[in-house]
Amino acid sequence: xxxxxxxxxxxxxxxxxxxxxxxxxxxxxxxxxxxxxxxxxxxxxxxxxxxxxxxxxxxxxxxxxxxxxxxxxxxxxxxxxxxxxxxxxxxxxxxxxxxxxxxxxxxxxxxxxxxxxxxxxxxxxxxxxxxxxxxxxxxxxxxxxxxxxxxxxxxxxxxxxxxxxxxxxxxxxxxxxxxxxxxxxxxxxxxxxxxxxxxxxxxxxxxxxxxxxxxxxxxxxxxxxxxxxxxxxxxxxxxxxxxxxxxxxxxxxxxxxxxxxxxxxxxxxxxxxxxxxxxxxxxxxxxxxxxxxxxxx
Amino acid sequence: xxxxxxxxxxxxxxxxxxxxxxxxxxxxxxxxxxxxxxxxxxxxxxxxxxxxxxxxxxxxxxxxxxxxxxxxxxxxxxxxxxxxxxxxxxxxxxxxxxxxxxxxxxxxxxxxxxxxxxxxxxxxxxxxxxxxxxxxxxxxxxxxxxxxxxxxxxxxxxxxxxxxxxxxxxxxxxxxxxxxxxxxxxxxxxxxxxxxxxxxxxxxxxxxxxxxxxxxxxxxxxxxxxxxxxxxxxxxxxxxxxxxxxxxxxxxxxxxxxxxxxxxxxxxxxxxxxxxxxxxxxxxxxxxxxxxxxxxxxxxxxxxxxxxxxxxxxxxxxxxxxxxxxxxxxxxxxxxxxxxxxxxxxxxxxxxxxxxxxxxxxxxxxxxxxxxxxxxxxxxxxxxxxxxxxxxxxxxxxxxxxxxxxxxxxxxxxxxxxxxxxxxxxxxxxxxxxxxxxxxxxxxxxxxxxxxxxxxxxxxxxxxxxxxxxxxxxxxxxxxxxxxxxxxxxxxxxxxxxxxxxxxxxxxxxxxxxxxxxxxxxxxxxxxxxxxxxxxxxxxxxxx
Numbered sequence: 001x002x003x004x005x006x007x008x009x010x011x012x013x014x015x016x017x018x019x020x021x022x023x024x025x026x027x028x029x030x031x032x033x034x035x036x037x038x039x040x041x042x043x044x045x046x047x048x049x050x051x052x053x054x055x056x057x058x059x060x061x062x063x064x065x066x067x068x069x070x071x072x073x074x075x076x077x078x079x080x081x082x083x084x085x086x087x088x089x090x091x092x093x094x095x096x097x098x099x100x101x102x103x104x105x106x107x108x109x110x111x112x113x114x115x116x117x118x119x120x121x122x123x124x125x126x127x128x129x130x131x132x133x134x135x136x137x138x139x140x141x142x143x144x145x146x147x148x149x150x151x152x153x154x155x156x157x158x159x160x161x162x163x164x165x166x167x168x169x170x171x172x173x174x175x176x177x178x179x180x181x182x183x184x185x186x187x188x189x190x191x192x193x194x195x196x197x198x199x200x201x202x203x204x205x206x207x208x209x210x211x212x213x214x215x216x217x218x219x220x221x222x223x224x225x226x227x228x229x230x231x232x233x234x235x236x237x238x239x240x241x242x243x244x245x246x247x248x249x250x251x252x253x254x255x256x257x258x259x260x261x262x263x264x265x266x267x268x269x270x271x272x273x274x275x276x277x278x279x280x281x282x283x284x285x286x287x288x289x290x291x292x293x294x295x296x297x
Numbered sequence: 298x299x300x301x302x303x304x305x306x307x308x309x310x311x312x313x314x315x316x317x318x319x320x321x322x323x324x325x326x327x328x329x330x331x332x333x334x335x336x337x338x339x340x341x342x343x344x345x346x347x348x349x350x351x352x353x354x355x356x357x358x359x360x361x362x363x364x365x366x367x368x369x370x371x372x373x374x375x376x377x378x379x380x381x382x383x384x385x386x387x388x389x390x391x392x393x394x395x396x397x398x399x400x401x402x403x404x405x406x407x408x409x410x411x412x413x414x415x416x417x418x419x420x421x422x423x424x425x426x427x428x429x430x431x432x433x434x435x436x437x438x439x440x441x442x443x444x445x446x447x448x449x450x451x452x453x454x455x456x457x458x459x460x461x462x463x464x465x466x467x468x469x470x471x472x473x474x475x476x477x478x479x480x481x482x483x484x485x486x487x488x489x490x491x492x493x494x495x496x497x498x499x500x501x502x503x504x505x506x507x508x509x510x511x512x513x514x515x516x517x518x519x520x521x522x523x524x525x526x527x528x529x530x531x532x533x534x535x536x537x538x539x540x541x542x543x544x545x546x547x548x549x550x551x552x553x554x555x556x557x558x559x560x561x562x563x564x565x566x567x568x569x570x571x572x573x574x575x576x577x578x579x580x581x582x583x584x585x586x587x588x589x590x591x592x593x594x595x596x597x598x599x600x601x602x603x604x605x606x607x608x609x610x611x612x613x614x615x616x617x618x619x620x621x622x623x624x625x626x627x628x629x630x631x632x633x634x635x636x637x638x639x640x641x642x643x644x645x646x647x648x649x650x651x652x653x654x655x656x657x658x659x660x661x662x663x664x665x666x667x668x669x670x671x672x673x674x675x676x677x678x679x680x681x682x683x684x685x686x687x688x689x690x691x692x693x694x695x696x697x698x699x700x701x702x703x704x705x706x707x708x709x710x711x712x713x714x715x716x717x718x719x720x721x722x723x724x725x726x727x728x729x730x731x732x733x734x735x736x737x738x739x740x741x742x743x744x745x746x747x748x749x750x751x752x753x754x755x756x757x758x759x760x761x762x763x764x765x766x767x768x769x770x771x772x773x774x775x776x777x778x779x780x781x782x783x784x785x786x787x788x789x790x791x792x793x794x795x796x797x798x799x800x801x802x803x804x805x806x807x808x809x810x811x812x813x814x815x816x817x818x819x820x821x822x823x824x825x826x827x828x829x830x831x832x833x834x835x836x837x838x839x840x841x
Contacts, residue, residue: 051691053839073695081691087683089605092587097688099591100601104692125586129422140688 002029003062004151004182005050010059011206012045019045020056021206027184029150032177034197035186042206043186044084047155050184051081064151077106080144084156084186086136088128094139095124101143113146119168133160145172152176152183158192170195222255223278225264230272239264250274319434323442324449327416331446335412339454342404342479346461348783349397353390356654364388380522381532384547391467392546398478399518402537405454405483406511409447413490414504416443418497437569440491444565447487455480471546478540481557485536486510488564495571514538536560598694599702606673606703610710613669617662618717624658625725625739649808655726655739656805660782662718663746664800666711667753667775673707674757678768682841696835704758704827711750719743742806748819752799755826762833765840774799 005027012020020042027033037043048054050063052072061068066075088097098117102108117124120138128136137160144152158169166189173183173196187193193200194214201211210217222243227233228251236252237245241260246253256264261278268276328335357363376382379396417440420426426439435441459476463469486507493506514537521532532538542553594600628651677700680686689699719740727735757771764770778800795801799822802815 048839051687053687053690055838072690073693076691077693079691081687083684083687085684086688087685088688089680089685091608092604093589095589096587096591096595100595101688101692103591103596104598104601104689104694106693123586124589127587143688 003027004029004031005033005061005063005184007046007050007061008059010046010049010061011057012042012049012054013057018206020049020059022059023203023206024208024211025201026211027182028199029182030177030180031198032173032183032185032196034193034200035184035203036188036190036193036200037186037203038188041203043203044155045206046203047081047153047184047186050153051076078149079151079153080105080147080149081153082137082140082144082155082157084159085133086140088131088136088139090129091127093125093127094122094131094135097128097139098124098143098146102147105147105149107148108143108146109148113142116142116146116172119172120165134162134165137161138165141169145176150181152181154183155186156188157185158189166192222257223261223280224253224255225261225268225276225278226253227251227268227276228274229268230274233268233271236264236267239267316435316437317441319429319432319438320441320445323429323434323438324445327442327446328449331412335450338408339450339457342401342408342454343457343461345397345400345404346458347465349400350390350394350465351783352657353393356650357390357393362650363390363393376522376526380519381526381528381538381541383527383544389546391471395541395545398475398541398545399515399537401458401475401479402482402540403511403515405451405479406486406537407508408454409451409483409487410490410504410507410511412450413443413447413487414494414507416446417491417494418503437572440494440565440568440572444487444491447484451480451483451487454483468546471549474543474545474549474551477551477554478543478545481554481561482536482540484561485539485557485564488561488568489536491564491568492571495568495575511537597702598689598698599705601689602703602706605676606706606710609673610714613666613710613714614717617665617669617714618721620665621658621662621718621721622725624662625655625722625727626729628655628722628726628735629729629731651726651730652807655722655735656742656808659718659722659739659742659746660805662722663715663743663749664775664779664782666714666718666750667778667800669714670707670711670750670754671757671771671775673710674704674754674761674771675768677703678761678765681765681839684841686839687841690839697831700758700761700831700834704754704831707754708751708827711754712744712747715743715747715750716740738807741811745806745811745816746803748816748823749800749803751823752819752826755823755830758830759826759833760830762830762835762837765837 003026005025007023007025010020010023010025011018023042023046025035025046035043035046045054049056049061050068052068052070052075055069063075064078068075088094092100095117098113099108102113120142122135122138122142126135128139131139137158141157144154158166161169170192173185176183177198183196185193185196197214199211199213200217201208203209222241230250232250233247233252236242236247236254239256239260240263241257242264243255243257244253252268254264379399382392382395382398384392420429420439429439430436455473455476457476458479459469459472462472462475467475489510490503490507493510494503496506497503514535517531517535518538518541521529521535521538523529524531528538528542532542536557539553539556543550595604677686680689686699690696719742720736722743723736723739726739727733753771753775756774757768760768760771778798781795781798782800799819802819804810804812804815
């Protein structure tokens with residue numbers, strides 16, 4: 001399997017702020033790679049380095065086998081980018097901008113452009129000045145998705161889109177996966193990454209703290225359990241792998257590590273379970289595990 | 298209680314001033330946002346009081362010279378540009394200054410148009426108005442605040458101009474009337490803009506519609522000035538005519554300014570009424586749909602640079618040509634006034650008054666084009682910081698291609714604008730003096746200065762590449778050049794200091810002999826600076 005994007009030990013400082021602090025990232029060809037992190041974690045800085053807009057202070061990055069700074073123009077013919085906050089030339093219409101960007105990249109597929117304009121419900125005759133944020137975002141999305149490129153770098157691409165358009169976006173990206181195109185999708189919309197990504201990298205304070213498939217990540221995380229028992233459930237706090245126990249009378253709530261779930265449930269069974277709910281961790285909880293103070297618990 | 302007067306159910310009577318609640322805070326916000334822009338406008342306009350007055354003193358150093366030249370100023374052509382004016386039968390240097398009154402009126406009008414458009418429709422368009430209106434702020438507070446700021450700005454402008462004139466020994470009452478005339482004109486256009494801001498959906502429509510009223514008012518005034526020396530009926534229809542009908546420095550009267558204030562009040566009332574009938578963000582004039590696909594030629598960085606700048610270039614071209622034509626047209630009056638002057642009156646080395654005047658106007662207009670060059674290169678910086686540049690640079694466009702093509706458009710447009718300066722001045726002068734040979738001379742005089750524009754653009758490019766956050770420094774260089782050019786010679790500053798300005802090296806044709814070397818050196822410098830800028834931009838991180 002070839003690698004579309006690889007970054008090794010990237011560093012970048014803006015004055016005293018270390019935006020990237022030894023970031024490692026690997027995106028395999030043909031996968032949709034989720035790039036998750038809160039605002040200010042360094043996602044955009046990393047992507048701007050991969051685009052050759054900003055030069056890394058240290059480390060090495062390769063995009064589609066090339067050097068993102070040195071070979072930027074050649075690489076940009078083979079990739080497309082959508083920022084999270086799209087600014088357009090106020091005097092140009094959306095249609096003009098889509099065509100222009102496609103042509104500057106070396107040509108977009110006209111049929112796909114028209115289909116995307118239709119699907120995203122965009123009026124291409126309006127001047128960019130009159131577009132809402134969501135509409136500006138659509139212009140950039142159509143321009144990027146209509147071009148025939150190998151790699152899409154999407155930096156929180158659906159900010160400002162309504163849920164309907166968000167769904168369209170997910171459909172279109174799903175179709176891209178069928179075409180063996182690579183997508184690096186940076187986001188803090190966790191459900192979006194959950195639905196689309198094959199693999200996920202979690203970035204925090206300029207470093208990737210965890211990377212893998214969602215299945216692998218679940219393996220590392222806990223399950224949230226809430227139960228009501230006939231008799232007060234004692235002794236849970238002595239079980240291995242149980243965290244954050246809250247007990248009020250016959251109701252308990254706790255998190256349990258994946259490999260200790262079985263033991264915890266068996267223990268609960270001894271008190272006569274009246275109701276039980278458990279759910280796999282959402283990506284929100286995955287994030288909390290890395291950004292909250294959960295690690296100490 | 299009648300049926301029509303009944304309040305709708307559930308609606309409580311607004312507290313006193315409810316619709317304007319929060320106006321005070323919004324006025325302070327506007328003043329805070331414009332804390333640099335507004336003083337720059339006020340000082341930028343006021344500084345032309347001593348400047349024009351000094352130029353007049355230089356051109357007409359004696360009473361005789363003045364009488365000779367102003368007697369002929371009373372030609373219909375000059376009145377077309379600057380009339381009606383009064384008291385020129387017994388002209389004084391101070392009265393001749395009134396020829397420049399229209400310039401101040403126009404400046405105040407433009408300032409007010411932009412100010413009101415920015416603080417009304419501009420706020421709505423950006424969505425900031427929504428944020429403000431959702432707080433405890435009345436429905437009309439923003440409009441009221443914008444108008445209040447316009448009143449404040451124009452009052453300050455009027456006072457500053459009056460002060461400057463009194464400092465130049467004008468009678469206090471006349472200075473005050475002149476200042477009031479300028480302020481009142483600003484107010485009438487603030488009123489007009491308040492109305493146009495209600496009509497279109499963008500700030501540009503608002504200022505565009507209001508700006509269209511300017512040339513209309515200008516033409517009415519011009520027609521009126523030619524109809525009758527004291528102003529015909531057309532003058533009475535023009536907001537730019539009323540201030541001149543105050544007969545400053547003659548039998549002065551204040552009441553024509555009441556018309557300006559009335560127009561302001563009417564505009565304000567109409568804008569409130571219109572605002573009542575529309576939604577926030579809505580308008581009465583729809584935005585015209587544009588192309589749904591790009592034109593076939595729009596496929597390269599160069600094409601984009603031209604597409605982005607062509608409208609600006611067209612506007613600058615129109616304005617620069619019209620102004621140059623006017624200034625050139627005044628040449629006839631200058632010339633005829635100087636014909637009979639004995640050499641000793643002109644004083645010192647015999648300088649032809651017409652040549653002196655035309656060369657000064659060429660220098661001035663080329664400075665105006667230098668400002669275009671800065672604005673044009675600033676577009677690159679704005680595209681960078683706003684993130685628009687990223688869209689181009691992450692397509693297969695190199696940094697050098699992006700900056701280089703845009704700078705090329707700046708350079709070609711700048712040279713074209715300089716050519717328009719020469720063409721306008723030359724045509725105006727040739728027509729008014731009746732000497733066709735002035736056209737090639739003045740065209741050459743202007744084009745010889747084109748490297749000054751290129752150098753300005755090159756300097757801006759170098760800053761863009763190496764010190765983008767200090768981009769504004771290029772303004773300082775141009776302003777420094779203006780100061781050294783126009784103010785320093787009178788103050789007897791040493792040549793070595795004057796030589797530090799890049800704008801002091803190209804000879805003032807036709808007063809001075811043309812010289813190729815300064816033009817060539819400036820061009821080479823300009824190209825080198827631009828190349829340096831392109832190189833620097835290619836090797837630095839992108840901002841924004």
